[in-house]
Amino acid sequence: MTATAMSARPDLTELGRSETALRGFLHGLPGVDQVGAEQRAAQLGTRSIKATAKAWAIDLAIRMVDLTTLEGADTPGKVRALAAKALRPDPADPSCPHVGAVCVYPSMVPYVAEVLRGPAGGAGSAGAEAAPAGAGVVHLASVATAFPAGQAPLEVKLADTRAAVAAGADEIDMVINRSAFLTGRYQEVYDEVVAIREACGPAHLKVILETGELSTYDNVRRASWLAMLAGADFIKTSTGKVPAAATPPVTLVMLEAVRDFRAATGRQVGVKPAGGIKTTKDAIKYLVLVNETVGADWLDPDWFRFGASSLLNDLLMQRTKLTTGDYAGPDYFTRD
Amino acid sequence: MSERVAVRKTYKLYIGGKFPRSESGRSYLVQSGENSTANVALASRKDARDAVVAARAAGSGWAGATAYNRGQILYRVAEMLEGRREQFVALGIPGDEVDAATDRWVWYAGWSDKLPQVRGGVNPVAGPYLNLSTPEPTGVVAAVAPAAPALLGLVSVIAPAIVSGNTVVVAASPTDPLAAVTLAEVLATSDLPAGVVNILTGRIEETVPSLAGHRDVNALDLTGVADAELATSLEVRAAENLKRVLRPVPPHHDWYADPGLARMTALLETKTVWHPKGG
Numbered sequence: 131m132t133a134t135a136m137s138a139r140p141d142l143t144e145l146g147r148s149e150t151a152l153r154g155f156l157h158g159l160p161g162v163d164q165v166g167a168e169q170r171a172a173q174l175g176t177r178s179i180k181a182t183a184k185a186w187a188i189d190l191a192i193r194m195v196d197l198t199t200l201e202g203a204d205t206p207g208k209v210r211a212l213a214a215k216a217l218r219p220d221p222a223d224p225s226c227p228h229v230g231a232v233c234v235y236p237s238m239v240p241y242v243a244e245v246l247r248g249p250a251g252g253a254g255s256a257g258a259e260a261a262p263a264g265a266g267v268v269h270l271a272s273v274a275t276a277f278p279a280g281q282a283p284l285e286v287k288l289a290d291t292r293a294a295v296a297a298g299a300d301e302i303d304m305v306i307n308r309s310a311f312l313t314g315r316y317q318e319v320y321d322e323v324v325a326i327r328e329a330c331g332p333a334h335l336k337v338i339l340e341t342g343e344l345s346t347y348d349n350v351r352r353a354s355w356l357a358m359l360a361g362a363d364f365i366k367t368s369t370g371k372v373p374a375a376a377t378p379p380v381t382l383v384m385l386e387a388v389r390d391f392r393a394a395t396g397r398q399v400g401v402k403p404a405g406g407i408k409t410t411k412d413a414i415k416y417l418v419l420v421n422e423t424v425g426a427d428w429l430d431p432d433w434f435r436f437g438a439s440s441l442l443n444d445l446l447m448q449r450t451k452l453t454t455g456d457y458a459g460p461d462y463f464t465r466d
Numbered sequence: 467m468s469e470r471v472a473v474r475k476t477y478k479l480y481i482g483g484k485f486p487r488s489e490s491g492r493s494y495l496v497q498s499g500e501n502s503t504a505n506v507a508l509a510s511r512k513d514a515r516d517a518v519v520a521a522r523a524a525g526s527g528w529a530g531a532t533a534y535n536r537g538q539i540l541y542r543v544a545e546m547l548e549g550r551r552e553q554f555v556a557l558g559i560p561g562d563e564v565d566a567a568t569d570r571w572v573w574y575a576g577w578s579d580k581l582p583q584v585r586g587g588v589n590p591v592a593g594p595y596l597n598l599s600t601p602e603p604t605g606v607v608a609a610v611a612p613a614a615p616a617l618l619g620l621v622s623v624i625a626p627a628i629v630s631g632n633t634v635v636v637a638a639s640p641t642d643p644l645a646a647v648t649l650a651e652v653l654a655t656s657d658l659p660a661g662v663v664n665i666l667t668g669r670i671e672e673t674v675p676s677l678a679g680h681r682d683v684n685a686l687d688l689t690g691v692a693d694a695e696l697a698t699s700l701e702v703r704a705a706e707n708l709k710r711v712l713r714p715v716p717p718h719h720d721w722y723a724d725p726g727l728a729r730m731t732a733l734l735e736t737k738t739v740w741h742p743k744g745g
Contacts, residue, residue: 456681457682
């Protein structure tokens, strides 16, 4: 195992005060055994999950989905439809759970809020229908901080974040400043996360590391610790906007980081792989990875999420297969 | 010079243009020629499911190809089959049957751009509209080839389905699957896009029920189902999402006779458009 050594650790809360201490700590983290991490992730991916365990895993995975649309072409109509789907993914089956959250751009947050929490001014919809099942339980996530590149002045990022929270988002997905991280300006990255954390107010903060741009697993481990030290509630692999998105080994490294962070500080941080997870098989592999790396404490939508869009339909099709015995077809589920 | 080591052949499935072993890892023995046996893949439900995924993925490209192009490719299959005649004869297929199968490809190839003219056209309507009907492919067809004749029967099931732009998943003759796998080698070298034809070998009662219930299959061709009870139960499952169904043929059907249009037209959907004439 590549557990982080826990001996002779400086006071973690003091680290953010000086660039030297931060760098010393991050570079003092043990290196990741690349071959070992990839092998372990691949080996855990070979587990066969069947029957009732599979049914349980599919329902859990549905509850963990952050149903995402982050396109320039998003319209109020499209995100409303997506939010409705989040509440009731399979209209034909009332026993199907709702998803974890809807994730959109800040300008689309008000339209999603309308569907998830009823029209502005009160809970419960104005129409004859009662508030949909899951209303208020499905979270509303918004990307912020000049997503996906993060190349904007700090004031813009803060304003972006505050606007999203004011519009009704209760989870903020921020991107770290990769430019600063890769040039070794850790203090700048740290301060930025701290500032955004403050701007979030009551909203949960997910910090996107964009692992596809970090080059090495060592960097992933450092970025994970940096984000957690600065106050992240969740660490997330990718924006989904660069070709290299979430992979099982990257997620394994991040899971080890949250496990070690809890051991060191007592604070539990969630993990969200995003991008490229399209099939039920992939999702179940990630769940196995979670269970074997950090244990059942993280097998909960509060602590593990999937950033995905097309994954949900595959989960629903597999769920239908298990309940009806017949393979389902994509024609029977909404496309977005 | 030392004696050559025999090149033994494993007969595998044909899914998405590739020749995979069964996902289940199973195989079964069949008689090959006079006095030898061969191992043939024993397909599972999951292989059937994978085949449907491959057929669906190939669907839009194949249906979108011009009728002329589809005709060319079917003719190309006939060319390749002609070139491999001896190989089929060595498997125990009579030369006459191989010739008839080759001719059948040519016959259906010719229909590719004529079928829309026979089945579609301008409809007379009482109003200032041009009203056109054109036949379109149904989509993914799951088919059961007759147990015999192994080659001609298989070709007679595949060709009419794909000529109009459908894609097929076909369960080959369980007793005589070598011709089917060898035909797959012909198809793989005929410019036929991957996934248009997918061939499963093994037990019909294992793979076909899951295909009959599969929501992403649009038509079910039960031609080779000999057991009447099984055929009925498959038709019941197919009714679940209103698949088009072709019933089994009687046991002594003459496969060498003129096939007629019925097999092609059973797997079509008619699209009608109303166009204002103006003036």
